[in-house]
Amino acid sequence: MREALASADLAAFVAIVRAAMRLSQLELACLVGWSQSTVNRIESGERDTIYDIRQILRFADAVDMPRHALMPLLVGNPVADAAVAGTNPDMDMDRRHFNGVLAGSFAASIGWGSVTIPARVEAAHIKHLKATIRRLYSDDQRIGGGMLLAPALHQLARVRRMLDEADFTESIGRRLLSTAGELCVCAGWLAYDSGDQNLARQLYAEAYMYAGHAGDERLRVNVTSYLAMQAIRLARTNPGRAREALHSVAVGRDAARRWATPRVYALLAVREAVAHATLGDQIACRKAIATAWREVEHGTHEDDPAWTGFVSQTTLTYFEGLTSLALDKPVLAVDRFRSLLGESAIGDRNRLYYRSCLANALLASGSRTESLNEGLNLLSHVNGSRRTLQELAPLRAVAGESSEFADRYDRLLAA
Incomplete structure (x- = not known):
């Protein structure tokens, strides 16, 4: 172009x-x-x-x-256009550039035209929005949520205006509501990856509202999966949130029961497994993991939603490592994460995150030096994924104040 x-x-x-x-x-x-x-x-x-x-x-x-x-x-x-901040995916981004986003000034800050909407929404507008969502997810695999949150929020502002101000048929209206929910889920994930958990939670809640208004059970299940994922992360400092995750899984399973494919049930099962592991319930965790493996072994299905595409045997290996770490079995977690990193098919961004999980498992197993070396190697590749940086927080806690790891970590955290 x-x-x-x-x-x-x-x-x-x-x-x-x-x-x-x-x-x-x-x-x-x-x-x-x-x-x-x-x-x-x-x-x-x-x-x-x-x-x-x-x-x-x-x-x-x-x-x-x-x-x-x-x-x-x-x-x-x-x-x-590479000289304009934010247009080159390989550039380091100044995170303060995004402060204007939440104040609604993103369009002016990097040169978008005025936020325009059609007088009447047609099928072509829905198709365009879905293409935008696919591109955001695709770019996320390369450059991280921190660099993509702003354009996602800009798109969401347009969709909200379409819903409030544009004309459309009842059928197009339902599709627009579902697409708005999908965009909220995408933006919520990017906020989650950027480390803004409050914004992520707001966006997931908005997506859940759109799912209800559209009567879109598939969207409802997808949102509950993300809500469970976030609740599990928040449970690291507030264990009670793990029970919230189990509630989200139950709501998702109820919405899925009339149409879901094995991949959908596998996704809900791994969310449930991590929640049980966080609560220290080893038996319930093992049962949920076994359910996930059984569902994945059924193979793919033509009705699998696109958002279950990442659910595979590789993914289950990751969740085995994650639950092992939560259940205070770091040696087993190290084995699972090492096995995972031996897979050639995983993308660069996922590989980076899995390596941060390995670094944590190594630290928990007592291999402090190896853990810090692994973490240090990761710091130059974190880019827009603040989530990966936050995963390395336990390493920062044990690193000496004058160490190279501490210096580089602190500079990235302050950026």
């Missing part, structure tokens, strides 16, 4: 954007407010169609593209 802009090939630019969103010419026309023939003429290279800068800006705003992404068109350099 940058190369097309830098060479002023606006026909290719529009075609690339449309392909990335998986839209037909008619759907893109609906999204932007053009006719299908206009989109066809643009992509055919007719020069009297989109070469007016006002039309280009209108197009960018309609597809919710930050205006700084158009910079290559102005300077003829395909990486010209």
